[in-house]
Amino acid sequence: MFRSQTFSVRRRFSDFLGLYEKLSVKQCLQGCIIPPPPEKSVMGMTKVKVGMDDPSSVEFVERRRAALERYLQRIVSHPTLLQDPDVREFLEREELPRAVNTQALSGAGFLKMINKASDAVNKMTIKMNEADTWFEDKFQEVENEEQQLRKLSAVVDSLVNHRKELCMNTALFAKSMAMLGNSEDNTALSRALSQLAEVEDKMEALHQEQAANDFFVLGELLCDYIRLVGAVRGCFDQRMRAWQRWQDAQSSLQKKREAEAKLLWANKPDKLQQAKDDITEWESRVTQYERDFDRVGMMVRKEVLRFEKEKVKDFKSQIIRYLESMLQSQQRLIKFWEAFLPEAKAIA
Amino acid sequence: MMEEVKEGSVLSVQTNGIKVSEVVKDGDSLTFIIISQKLSGTGEYHVARTYDDFDWLQQHLFSQEEVPGIQGIIFPPLPARAQVNPSAKVMKQLGLLALGDWKPYGAALEQFLQQVASHSVLCKNKALEDFLTSTEPPGRQKSKKNILNRLSQAVEGLRKEGHKDVEDFFQNERDLNQALTNCTKVVAEKFLDVVQTEQKISVACGHFSAALQMCVESAEDPDKQDFSRVCKSLSEVFSSMGKHMLSVAENDTDSLGLGLDLDSRYQDAEKEMLFRRTCKLVELEAAQRNAERAKPVKKAAMEEVKKTTETEFNQISVMAKQEIMELKRARVQWFQRALVLWCEKQLVTAKKNTEQLNLHLEKVRALA
Numbered sequence: 001m002f003r004s005q006t007f008s009v010r011r012r013f014s015d016f017l018g019l020y021e022k023l024s025v026k027q028c029l030q031g032c033i034i035p036p037p038p039e040k041s042v043m044g045m046t047k048v049k050v051g052m053d054d055p056s057s058v059e060f061v062e063r064r065r066a067a068l069e070r071y072l073q074r075i076v077s078h079p080t081l082l083q084d085p086d087v088r089e090f091l092e093r094e095e096l097p098r099a100v101n102t103q104a105l106s107g108a109g110f111l112k113m114i115n116k117a118s119d120a121v122n123k124m125t126i127k128m129n130e131a132d133t134w135f136e137d138k139f140q141e142v143e144n145e146e147q148q149l150r151k152l153s154a155v156v157d158s159l160v161n162h163r164k165e166l167c168m169n170t171a172l173f174a175k176s177m178a179m180l181g182n183s184e185d186n187t188a189l190s191r192a193l194s195q196l197a198e199v200e201d202k203m204e205a206l207h208q209e210q211a212a213n214d215f216f217v218l219g220e221l222l223c224d225y226i227r228l229v230g231a232v233r234g235c236f237d238q239r240m241r242a243w244q245r246w247q248d249a250q251s252s253l254q255k256k257r258e259a260e261a262k263l264l265w266a267n268k269p270d271k272l273q274q275a276k277d278d279i280t281e282w283e284s285r286v287t288q289y290e291r292d293f294d295r296v297g298m299m300v301r302k303e304v305l306r307f308e309k310e311k312v313k314d315f316k317s318q319i320i321r322y323l324e325s326m327l328q329s330q331q332r333l334i335k336f337w338e339a340f341l342p343e344a345k346a347i348a
Numbered sequence: 349m350m351e352e353v354k355e356g357s358v359l360s361v362q363t364n365g366i367k368v369s370e371v372v373k374d375g376d377s378l379t380f381i382i383i384s385q386k387l388s389g390t391g392e393y394h395v396a397r398t399y400d401d402f403d404w405l406q407q408h409l410f411s412q413e414e415v416p417g418i419q420g421i422i423f424p425p426l427p428a429r430a431q432v433n434p435s436a437k438v439m440k441q442l443g444l445l446a447l448g449d450w451k452p453y454g455a456a457l458e459q460f461l462q463q464v465a466s467h468s469v470l471c472k473n474k475a476l477e478d479f480l481t482s483t484e485p486p487g488r489q490k491s492k493k494n495i496l497n498r499l500s501q502a503v504e505g506l507r508k509e510g511h512k513d514v515e516d517f518f519q520n521e522r523d524l525n526q527a528l529t530n531c532t533k534v535v536a537e538k539f540l541d542v543v544q545t546e547q548k549i550s551v552a553c554g555h556f557s558a559a560l561q562m563c564v565e566s567a568e569d570p571d572k573q574d575f576s577r578v579c580k581s582l583s584e585v586f587s588s589m590g591k592h593m594l595s596v597a598e599n600d601t602d603s604l605g606l607g608l609d610l611d612s613r614y615q616d617a618e619k620e621m622l623f624r625r626t627c628k629l630v631e632l633e634a635a636q637r638n639a640e641r642a643k644p645v646k647k648a649a650m651e652e653v654k655k656t657t658e659t660e661f662n663q664i665s666v667m668a669k670q671e672i673m674e675l676k677r678a679r680v681q682w683f684q685r686a687l688v689l690w691c692e693k694q695l696v697t698a699k700k701n702t703e704q705l706n707l708h709l710e711k712v713r714a715l716a
Contacts, residue, residue: 141572148563155559159552166545173538180531185524189680192687308571315578316715323585323709330702337694344687348680 002092013040015096016068022086023075031238031299032081033307035074036227038067059212066216070224077310114230135297138304139236146229153222160219163211167204174200188347199340206329213329217322225311232307235300242296246289253282358472360387361480363465368458371450372396376432378450380457384480393481399429401479402457404486405464408475415469417660419624420667422675424463424470425613427456444540444605447547452601452609459610511626515665521672522622529619532612539600539608546597553590557583577715585708592701599693607686611679618675625664632657 020037075081076091090096174197181193260275365385372379377398384393406426412418428441430453439446445453461480464470478486513519560583564576635654642650 148559152556152559152563155552155556159549159556162545162548162552166542166549169538169541169545173535173542176531176535176538180528180535183524183527183531186676186680189683192683196687305571308575312571312574312578315575315582316712319578319582319585319712320709323705323712326589327702327705327709330698330705334695334698334702337691337698341688341691341695344684344691347684347687 002088007092009092009094011090011096013064013068014098015090016071018096019075019086019090023081023084026084026086030080031235031242031296031303032078033228033231033235033303034081035071035078036231037071038064063216063220067220067224070220074228114234134301135236135239139233142229142232142236146226146233149222149226149229153219153226156214156219156222160211160215163207163214167207167211170200170204170207174198174204192343192347195340195343199336202336203333206333210326210329213322213325217318217325221315221318225314228307228311232304235303239293239296239300242289242293246286246293249282249286249289253279253286256282359465359477359480361385361393361465362387363462363471366458366461366465366480368454368461371454373432373450378430378432380454382458382461382480395480395483397479397485401485402426402460403429405475405479409464409470409473412473417663417665417667418469419628419660420621420664420671421467421469422614422617422621422671424460424467425610425617426460427453427609427613443536444543444601444609447540447543447605448598448601452606455602455606456609459606508627508630509623511630513626514629517669518622518625518665522626525615525618525622529612529615532608532615536608536612539605543597543600543605546593546600550590550593550597553586553593557586557590560586574715578712581708581712581715584711585705588701588704588708592697592704595697595700596694599690599697603690603693604686607682607690610682614675614679618672621668621671625661625668628657628661628664632661 016037017040020034023034072091075087081087177193177200178197181190181197184190184193256275256278260272260279263272263275361384365383367383368380369383370381372381380397382393382395382397384395386392403426406423409423427445428438430442430446430450431438434442434446442453445456464476465480470476475486513522560579563579564583565572567573567576632654635650635657639647639650639654
């Protein structure tokens, strides 16, 4: 499939957005769930551009890197998208032409775009008569899920903030302990307190890691899925559009038949052939669009089922990663305190 | 009616057996149940006391003017008054003791009683015996507020505090105490911040667990079931984590937290004592000057005053030196105990958490 075993290319952030643009346009009428790219961030990028070396810039860069990686992984694990020449080109080609139409994905972000599209669909006057409630039910589920994910994301945000607070407070405590150790006149106690200050510094580093764990493993998982669920909503909208197109074609066909009837009655044989040709054309379009609609419907069903399976796998593997990281943290914590215990006992 | 204070009263309970077994909330006030073990034979004293009773006890200890060198004693520090719904100001004063549903506060009061009971001079005060053994609450009448405490807060305090000492030992101790008073206060405050953040994390974990539980649905769709199981597992993980953090915060409070709080209050108590002695020194130097400059007619009287003040000062200094040495020794011990206990508790909790995490990990791995 690819030219070499391993290869690397350089890409800009806008290239990733460009890839999404291309895929959306192409897969527009297919009903695929196209993985959404990470959001643009004016704030984050400005800091990085200015060259600020502070921890939040470093965190931003890492966050973006990880998000882009997940984005690409989701694309290549999709059997249809992997076949797409644009995807291959993105991964292989040395130089990519500069992506231009990424304005739609700027600032306001991906979800706003999806919401706009949904609103347009909702405004369609003809309501669909669902023979099969599967689509309606699923759509409702998807909307509920988005709400739940948002709530979970907010709680995780709060947790991450508290962990960062704990880092800060631990550092301050360590410093105050060091000062106490320095002022102590009893040598054994002074030494133990100074060592305690050092252990607390190590604890601060541990808390930092745990905050990163919460953020990168759980927080980002939830954010990704909020966007993915938006993409799922997007593909339901695609089906609605396909249905709309079919309905529109049917009414056009109806109009053409009425036109033919009028001509027959008005007895204008020269325009009659044109009318008959029109009817034939629209009849085939109606058939085509009906087939398209059915095909999109099947694709949506397939995609949604695939999405749900992937979701379970994704969540499961992230939870395992989270727990493993927590365990490592605990092990290191135990080592620190086991090393300190004899020092504490040696005070007197 | 003021209680009579008999000298040479012997405490009839075991020092280490004094326990504050319960803190009872009664509307707006707190009542403390104190159990003491009888020295002779078996049996216990059960008494119920309020903060006012503790205050009464302390006032009696302060007011033992007939005890030579009483001002040289480092009085075991009583924690600040607690309220059921503490104001922000009271919360700040109490610091760590306001946490944990008043259990640490009870422990601090217990420590206070044990310190008084094991003090060679203070344990002889009948007020202590009455406090611990009498079924009726000791006289609630407000005894005259003794000026022995909080002297250094008075306006002239700042001026006298810097007064140069006549003995190196005491000058050094005053300097050291100055440094330690500041350090221990900061350490206790910073530790409290850590504990409170741990509590916040515990609450956040609980919220996350609850929010996840709401994602669990009983549906027939197998895919939905799978996801529900995943959510349920994660919910259980965070429920454990919440409980774990709560344990961590409790460990912190019960061991090192109490130790740091006690240390900080003792530094303050030592500061008060050193200040009393410094004031006496100032008084003595003034008396010496007066005796020197006195006109012949007043000379004898001034000499008397000088001699009395000198005796008092020497008694205070002797007592103070003993007390300081004792505090130094005791401090090292209780720090060691607090640190060892804290360390051991942390290890136990961490190992338990590791077990829990391993169980959860196995469970999640086993999910289809």
